[in-house]
Amino acid sequence: MFDLDSVHTELLFNAHIDEFHVVDKDMLFGELSKGNFTDFHRTRASVYFLAKTRRVKFLPETFVVESGFCLSGKVRIGSRVETVRFNVAKILFEASGVKEGFTSWEHWATEVMSGWDVSGASNLPVDEIYRRFSSIDFELSSGAYLYIDCKLLQGAKGGELKARTVVNPVQLAHMFDWDVFDDIEVLYIGKSKGSVLNRTLNHNKWGAITSAVREDEMVLVYFLNISHSPIAKMVPHQMLRVVGSMTDDELDRDAVSVITEAALIKHFFKEKGFNEKIVNQPIEEVAMVKEILVDRGYTGVLVAVQLEGPLGVLGTDFTGHHNHHVARYTLQQL
Incomplete structure (x- = not known):
């Protein structure tokens, strides 16, 4: 399949978040939402977090x-x-x-x-x-x-x-780095084939999430753009290096979003909550991971979440709250 120069070389799916915008959930609805959203929210972002913090x-x-x-x-x-x-x-x-x-x-x-x-x-x-x-x-x-x-x-x-x-x-706070927030807890992770803005506007989790949030808390919506590297080579016991000349046409926008979503769900959540699927599922069994990665020789997944500013400091009780998370998995060849 891929012409690699060493039998010891492994193929790694490697992605990171290269841009993010955050809005108060209440800003999604009503008259004041008009004019506040751009092509980033409508078409460029492909993965999103729903999170809560003290209002x-x-x-x-x-x-x-x-x-x-x-x-x-x-x-x-x-x-x-x-x-x-x-x-x-x-x-x-x-x-x-x-x-x-x-x-x-x-x-x-x-x-x-x-x-x-x-x-x-x-x-x-x-x-x-x-x-x-x-x-x-x-x-x-x-x-x-x-x-x-x-x-x-x-x-x-x-x-x-x-x-x-x-x-x-x-x-x-997002534009001027106001360091005023209590812990920001990730509640739900999702993705959209089309528009994240439309997906979040019509989300079927809003009723359950709103009921679970206290009066002194607010829900934040994170719009995330995912960047993935060309195939990365990882030689055991040596330093990771990215091979820029290698590409994989199967890793289109939808595949990257699905794989990234799955990796982050498993990273942030230990038990089922608002995310019910994937949490307790072996990552190799996620359909897109199996078909695009495992069946085609990939041996690992690496997704980095490093967000700048006070609104980038988030997490769950399971992961802790900080601005640098890494979801790393070895894929067992089935």
């Missing part, structure tokens, strides 16, 4: 607009209160869709703010103008969402004064 809530009355297009305030996590900060110009610039026309978010923010004709403030820095004339809309804001009477968004919309920039804690 993070804004304390809206503590938030103030500062220099540099930043806002700061406090969030509550259980009995703890933490101070946080975020840059609204960076958020809006990332979502603007016009990044190619500007050298930086500062350049974009300066151009937008220059459109305002503010009497007596023409000599002020643009971020100071933003600070003076933007504010938190306390009537609309809640623990789940901050509504910002935001002169950047209004300027980008041609002076539409009713426009509000709306942010939620998980979105900001």
Whole structure:
């Protein structure tokens, strides 16, 4: 089958997560979800985690607009209160869709703010103008969402004064590395042939998961993009090295997703829970693993989960909670 240069060489399925996005489950539904999802959520991501952690809530009355297009305030996590900060110009610039026309978010923010004709403030820095004339809309804001009477968004919309920039804690924590979370527990691992976004929107586990989550907890949805290497060579008792010139056309997107899903389910879960299949099944007996790997001479599976930032620190009681997990299995040749 494969022309290998050593009888001692083994074939290894080798995959890792190269990009991930996290959203609060509540953001999947309702009016505020519109415009928050991209092609990454719809088509690129192929595997997903459903996880839970202690709910993070804004304390809206503590938030103030500062220099540099930043806002700061406090969030509550259980009995703890933490101070946080975020840059609204960076958020809006990332979502603007016009990044190619500007050298930086500062350049974009300066151009937008220059459109305002503010009497007596023409000599002020643009971020100071933003600070003076933007504010938190306390009537609309809640623990789940901050509504910002935001002169950047209004300027980008041609002076539409009713426009509000709306942010939620998980979105900001993911973008600005807020280290405020209690343990993040993985509850369920799945994959989708088509759209992970559509799969999670219509998930048949939501009823059971929602019933199992306490009032002070929230469910997080992790959208994961999987990258797999060409065939890797692993010589016993020697260092792993990847052979970039070797390929396997059978490892298409669906096969990679199924094998990765199976490996991670067995890694994170010791007993059946929301994931009922595969948990107690030998990995060689998973259909895609047997047909694509075992029957074709593969001898091992290696899937790495190394996620950056506070939202990358997750796990189960079985694995512990950290940002580096490795699912490694030797495949018995049947």
